[in-house]
Amino acid sequence: MPDYKWPPKDQRRIIGKPVNRVDGPAKASGRARFSQDVRLPGMLYAALLTSPYAHAKVTDIDTSQAEKSPGVKGIQIISEPGTEIQWAGTEIALVAADTEEHARDGVRKIKVKYEVFNDHFVKEADLATAQKLGRAKPSGEAVTGDPDQAFKDADVISEGEYGIPPITHCCLESHGQVVAFDGEKVEYRPSTQNVSGVGGDLAKGLEIPAANVHVHQDHIGGGFGSKFASDRWGVETAKLSKKVGGKPIRYHHDRRTELEIAGCRPAIYGRFKVGAKKDGTIIAWESKTWATGGFGGGGLNANLLPYVFRDVPNRRFNHSAVSINAGGARAWRAPNHPQVSFLTCSAIEDLAAKLKMDPLEVFLKNLHYTQRPEVYRAQLLKAAEMIGWKSKWHPRGQSGRGPVKTGLGIGIGTWGGMGHNATERVTIHPDGSVVLEIGSQDLGTGTRTIITQTAAESLGLPMKDITLRIGDNRYPRAGASGGSTTVGGTSAATRKATLNALEKLFEAVAPSLGAQPDQLVARDGKIMVKGDSSKSLTWRAACAKLGVTPIEATGSNNRRSPGGLIAGGVGGAQMAEVEVDTETGIVTLKKLAVVQDCGMIINPKTAASQCYGAAIMAICGALYEERILDAATGRFLNAEFDFYKLAGIKDVGQIEVHLDMTPEHDARGVVGLGEPPVIPGIAAIANAVANAIGVRVPRVPLTPDRVLAALERRRA
Amino acid sequence: MRSPKESQVRKLPESGVSRRGFLQGVSLGGGALGAAVLERPAEAAQSGVVGPGEVSITLWVNGKEHELRVEPRVTLLDALRDRLGLTGAKRVCDRGTCGACTVLVEGKAVYACTTLAIDAQGKNIQTIEGMTRGSELHPVMKAFVNNDAQQCGFCTPGFVVAAKAFIDEHPNPTEEDVMNGLGGNLCRCGTYIGIRKAVVEAAKAMGGRNA
Ligand code: FES
Ligand code: FES
Numbered sequence: 001m002p003d004y005k006w007p008p009k010d011q012r013r014i015i016g017k018p019v020n021r022v023d024g025p026a027k028a029s030g031r032a033r034f035s036q037d038v039r040l041p042g043m044l045y046a047a048l049l050t051s052p053y054a055h056a057k058v059t060d061i062d063t064s065q066a067e068k069s070p071g072v073k074g075i076q077i078i079s080e081p082g083t084e085i086q087w088a089g090t091e092i093a094l095v096a097a098d099t100e101e102h103a104r105d106g107v108r109k110i111k112v113k114y115e116v117f118n119d120h121f122v123k124e125a126d127l128a129t130a131q132k133l134g135r136a137k138p139s140g141e142a143v144t145g146d147p148d149q150a151f152k153d154a155d156v157i158s159e160g161e162y163g164i165p166p167i168t169h170c171c172l173e174s175h176g177q178v179v180a181f182d183g184e185k186v187e188y189r190p191s192t193q194n195v196s197g198v199g200g201d202l203a204k205g206l207e208i209p210a211a212n213v214h215v216h217q218d219h220i221g222g223g224f225g226s227k228f229a230s231d232r233w234g235v236e237t238a239k240l241s242k243k244v245g246g247k248p249i250r251y252h253h254d255r256r257t258e259l260e261i262a263g264c265r266p267a268i269y270g271r272f273k274v275g276a277k278k279d280g281t282i283i284a285w286e287s288k289t290w291a292t293g294g295f296g297g298g299g300l301n302a303n304l305l306p307y308v309f310r311d312v313p314n315r316r317f318n319h320s321a322v323s324i325n326a327g328g329a330r331a332w333r334a335p336n337h338p339q340v341s342f343l344t345c346s347a348i349e350d351l352a353a354k355l356k357m358d359p360l361e362v363f364l365k366n367l368h369y370t371q372r373p374e375v376y377r378a379q380l381l382k383a384a385e386m387i388g389w390k391s392k393w394h395p396r397g398q399s400g401r402g403p404v405k406t407g408l409g410i411g412i413g414t415w416g417g418m419g420h421n422a423t424e425r426v427t428i429h430p431d432g433s434v435v436l437e438i439g440s441q442d443l444g445t446g447t448r449t450i451i452t453q454t455a456a457e458s459l460g461l462p463m464k465d466i467t468l469r470i471g472d473n474r475y476p477r478a479g480a481s482g483g484s485t486t487v488g489g490t491s492a493a494t495r496k497a498t499l500n501a502l503e504k505l506f507e508a509v510a511p512s513l514g515a516q517p518d519q520l521v522a523r524d525g526k527i528m529v530k531g532d533s534s535k536s537l538t539w540r541a542a543c544a545k546l547g548v549t550p551i552e553a554t555g556s557n558n559r560r561s562p563g564g565l566i567a568g569g570v571g572g573a574q575m576a577e578v579e580v581d582t583e584t585g586i587v588t589l590k591k592l593a594v595v596q597d598c599g600m601i602i603n604p605k606t607a608a609s610q611c612y613g614a615a616i617m618a619i620c621g622a623l624y625e626e627r628i629l630d631a632a633t634g635r636f637l638n639a640e641f642d643f644y645k646l647a648g649i650k651d652v653g654q655i656e657v658h659l660d661m662t663p664e665h666d667a668r669g670v671v672g673l674g675e676p677p678v679i680p681g682i683a684a685i686a687n688a689v690a691n692a693i694g695v696r697v698p699r700v701p702l703t704p705d706r707v708l709a710a711l712e713r714r715r716a
Numbered sequence: 717m718r719s720p721k722e723s724q725v726r727k728l729p730e731s732g733v734s735r736r737g738f739l740q741g742v743s744l745g746g747g748a749l750g751a752a753v754l755e756r757p758a759e760a761a762q763s764g765v766v767g768p769g770e771v772s773i774t775l776w777v778n779g780k781e782h783e784l785r786v787e788p789r790v791t792l793l794d795a796l797r798d799r800l801g802l803t804g805a806k807r808v809c810d811r812g813t814c815g816a817c818t819v820l821v822e823g824k825a826v827y828a829c830t831t832l833a834i835d836a837q838g839k840n841i842q843t844i845e846g847m848t849r850g851s852e853l854h855p856v857m858k859a860f861v862n863n864d865a866q867q868c869g870f871c872t873p874g875f876v877v878a879a880k881a882f883i884d885e886h887p888n889p890t891e892e893d894v895m896n897g898l899g900g901n902l903c904r905c906g907t908y909i910g911i912r913k914a915v916v917e918a919a920k921a922m923g924g925r926n927a
Contacts, residue, residue, distance in 0.1 A: 030804025
């Protein structure tokens with residue numbers, strides 16, 4: 001068996017180099033094809049009718065006019081009469097037509113009668129009403145140590161209430177697919193994070209064997225945790241395709257529907273009480289939280305609070321899952337972590353203010369409660385240096401006289417990121433060409449690039465000599481891209497597959513080099529005898545020895561036996577510098593310092609992009625994004641980009657990223673990076689605003705109205 | 717789907733409806749007005765009024781003429797993507813807030829989702845597909861690649877086209893200028909830091925000239 005371990009740092013030629021993304025040219029030139037760009041011969045277009053009511057029952061559906069509408073080819077009822085609707089946006093019917101415009105006309109001509117109940121509940125922040133209505137399900141109390149005694153022993157007790165509303169994924173490519181189902185076999189072109197698994201999911205919905213579904217996807221326009229399943233619209237579009245004789249149908253959500261029903265990050269609200277000694281050591285922690293991810297409620301693992309500082313000895317945790325009439329939650333980049341980071345770090349910052357201590361000191365003082373005190377210490381100190389903490393930090397609210405106040409704040413995070421199971425096939429052809437196949441997907445994280453780098457490194461070839469094929473469920477199976485598991489899973493599988501193939505190549509060419517296979521190495525496009533550079537063959541000449549039979553080999557990553565190639569478990573710290581105009585309430589992010597712990601970095605360029613992108617998402621969540629539900633109608637009021645705000649290029653200030661590439665971290669192998677850097681930013685920005693204006697704004701996003709209201713309360 | 721055929725440029729039919737805003741109201745979720753307009757039988761162009769049925773139009777895209785039949789309500793974006801197979805421009809918000817659909821009309825960046833195909837007749841339309849010469853990338857594209865100004869890549873074509881139009885008018889921009897100039901596009905993956913650098917680099921590579 002080859003020795004799979006990564007080459008030592010000083011011997012890596014391609015791994016660790018900031019090479020350009022291999023699919024960059026395709027993306028930058030508009031040639032990259034996404035699900036929405038697929039046009040198959042004879043393809044029809046579908047439009048979706050959704051419920052305008054948040055709680056209602058469908059009593060009648062009349063499609064007769066729609067059927068006669070020009071261009072309409074078929075209608076699929078999704079919510080039959082009798083169906084109870086629990087959120088606005090629920091799928092009612094799909095119409096397929098020769099053009100999208102005609103499909104929309106058809107949708108408009110469907111007449112639906114509803115019994116409207118008008119008793120919907122959408123006020124997710126209002127626990128008291130939820131309890132009164134029986135919509136809050138307590139999950140029971142979890143107690144560790146003796147919190148009551150500890151609060152008595154505390155020198156200072158700080159209390160606060162904080163909340164973070166639901167936000168949506170906002171994938172720029174909305175959910176949907178092109179699908180053709182002839183009753184037996186399915187051609188499926190979804191926008192998915194789960195190329196190897198989504199076909200089986202669709203098959204289940206259609207009650208056909210999983211092997212009958214062919215999935216193909218070249219590129220995906222954003223997923224962030226919301227695109228693992230085939231979804232109702234996938235199954236129903238396939239059924240409609242069958243109805244119209246197996247013709248392919250394209251359906252993707254319009255923006256409103258995308259925001260309404262394609263997933264959101266759950267809201268979490270909570271009341272916190274923290275007890276500490278005079279020196280800042282936390283001894284007691286109590287939280288009463290409630291969360292909602294939609295009609296199904298919203299659970300929270302007690303281990304997540306207090307976040308990171310989870311070994312506070314005396315703590316009490318209470319949580320309620322609140323059910324509301326709104327579209328459901330889905331995994332959202334680091335599920336629950338950004339929320340609990342914000343809640344926990346806000347409570348710690350407020351404690352520091354009450355103690356009249358520098359919060360950095362309080363964070364440092366309590367690191368013994370975390371899983372990796374030394375990592376966090378180094379990260380906090382590094383971030384402090386990057387943001388200029390020493391020279392710029394001032395006690396809360398003491399930012400001088402003018403109307404524009406400045407402030408600094410801290411946030412921290414933790415994540416796993418151990419690679420998923422994956423298998424890759426490598427074929428080395430007698431003409432020297434190398435083809436890799438793996439049923440994975442590149443979400444824009446750089447998966448194609450890091451696989452190609454890993455293969456090139458292992459085979460001693462330039463990257464351009466490697467042909468990589470991903471995005472098809474006919475290739476060996478790879479895990480879904482969730483939990484920051486893809487880089488570990490695919491790089492380890494690539495390493496093993498390529499070295500397995502190389503071993504076979506060595507066997508084939510060893511005789512002609514007059515050496516044993518285990519004396520050979522592949523380097524610089526050559527196969528050579530170790531220690532004797534005079535004995536070598538070019539890669540092509542070596543492959544020619546294969547005659548007419550290519551080499552085929554596979555390699556698998558198994559997360560249970562990572563073999564030193566991959567690991568999990570990271571920490572991260574971020575610090576924000578903000579400016580707040582206390583006359584307008586406008587918060588401007590000046591700078592975000594991002595310090596991220598990682599494993600061995602295959603590509604520092606795409607890794608940094610992950611950090612920048614994650615930081616920007618955190619800025620959006622801290623300052624702009626919020627799903628606003630209308631209590632009267634139960635509808636999502638701002639489900640369009642005019643009013644659902646994302647940061648633009650000018651809104652994100654300066655972002656400085658430091659990847660913590662120490663030799664110790666490198667030695668752990670590859671660790672996922674997609675999610676961890678999205679966690680600490682909201683907390684850091686919210687704390688910076690509290691530091692600037694001298695008062696806590698209890699809810700994010702920190703919109704001008706909320707900032708002004710907080711200032712008002714302070715004056716009152 | 718009709719395949720476009722190249723033909724002689726024809727005279728523009730007079731358009732009776734030119735405001736996307738009006739027609740947007742007619743689309744999904746529109747009110748009674750929409751249905752009334754749409755249910756009228758298709759009329760041939762008559763006394764300056766076209767539609768609501770299909771009309772023949774000619775679009776001049778990337779230096780080539782395309783003749784196609786579309787209903788007057790069809791946006792330039794949908795005509796390009798679904799009728800002409802030019803899928804570089806993306807549909808994201810479909811209402812002029814994100815810039816993913818940006819194309820050049822007479823050299824100016826416009827949102828193709830808020831432009832009607834019939835109104836784009838007789839104008840010089842350039843899409844991202846028209847910015848490459850064979851496999852040679854445009855300097856803006858090269859700079860996007862070098863600076864990793866893309867992740868999922870869905871917003872990227874819109875940004876690249878908008879950046880080209882911006883550089884044409886501001887041949888020597890600073891990052892600050894770029895932030896002011898490219899405010900009309902959104903990226904969810906958060907590629908703004910790379911884009912700021914890429915646009916400055918591209919402008920330099922283009923030698924401070926309009927290109
Ligand atoms: S799709 Fe045209 S601006 Fe968003
Ligand atoms: S790169 Fe994904 S939206 Fe911009």
